[in-house]
Amino acid sequence: GAVVSQHPSRVICKSGTSVKIECRSLDFQATTMFWYRQFPKKSLMLMATSNEGSKATYEQGVEKDKFLINHASLTLSTLTVTSAHPEDSSFYICSASRGGPYNEQFFGPGTRLTVL
Amino acid sequence: QQQVKQSPQSLIVQKGGISIINCAYENTAFDYFPWYQQFPGKGPALLIAIRPDVSEKKEGRFTISFNKSAKQFSLHIMDSQPGDSATYFCAASIARGKLIFGQGTELSVKP
Numbered sequence: 357g358a359v360v361s362q363h364p365s366r367v368i369c370k371s372g373t374s375v376k377i378e379c380r381s382l383d384f385q386a387t388t389m390f391w392y393r394q395f396p397k398k399s400l401m402l403m404a405t406s407n408e409g410s411k412a413t414y415e416q417g418v419e420k421d422k423f424l425i426n427h428a429s430l431t432l433s434t435l436t437v438t439s440a441h442p443e444d445s446s447f448y449i450c451s452a453s454r455g456g457p458y459n460e461q462f463f464g465p466g467t468r469l470t471v472l
Numbered sequence: 473q474q475q476v477k478q479s480p481q482s483l484i485v486q487k488g489g490i491s492i493i494n495c496a497y498e499n500t501a502f503d504y505f506p507w508y509q510q511f512p513g514k515g516p517a518l519l520i521a522i523r524p525d526v527s528e529k530k531e532g533r534f535t536i537s538f539n540k541s542a543k544q545f546s547l548h549i550m551d552s553q554p555g556d557s558a559t560y561f562c563a564a565s566i567a568r569g570k571l572i573f574g575q576g577t578e579l580s581v582k583p
Binding site: 362402405451457460462464466 | 561573
């Protein structure tokens with residue numbers, strides 16, 4: 357149990373276009389979903405936390421107008437990178453939590469975004 | 473302080489040996505300490521986690537040792553195998569809040 361999927365697994369786009377990444381919890385309802393960014397050989401950097409039906413809470417320094425997060429249901433959250441530029445190229449990973457005493461997070465397989 | 477400091481940055485171990493990765497924290501309010509394993513190009517996977525009221529937790533070849541007074545915790549991988557070669561992250565959280573990750577340790581197990 358506790359499987360999280362992401363789609364697409366990799367995407368290449370031209371500078372200026374928008375890209376949507378989906379995160380789904382396949383076998384549980386996620387009370388909270390998280391979006392992370394990871395640079396090569398670096399740790400995970402939390403971008404935002406989202407709860408179903410409410411606005412996402414963004415970490416300091418993350419542009420909310422550039423990284424749009426929607427948490428439409430208890431099993432789906434989306435991250436849209438708007439007007440992507442080469443510096444947005446990165447590995448984006450989502451995680452989902454089903455609550456519980458420690459809000460344990462289960463991670464998706466990640467999405468490799470390359471902006472040309 | 474919300475940081476979690478992890479060491480070493482990289483580790484090479486012979487097959488069958490013990491891999492040890494250490495983490496240290498400052499904030500005594502942290503109440504949940506998970507370890508994650510990440511293979512290249514994949515998302516992290518939860519390995520094992522511990523609460524501060526427990527000094528040790530073992531699951532198979534993986535053991536967490538927790539020293540509350542020293543504010544340190546460590547991951548021990550017994551009988552290390554080449555398939556264990558991955559990046560390992562420690563993390564900590566407070567009251568079901570966001571995870572604070574360590575810097576990561578790249579483990580290489582040589583056959």
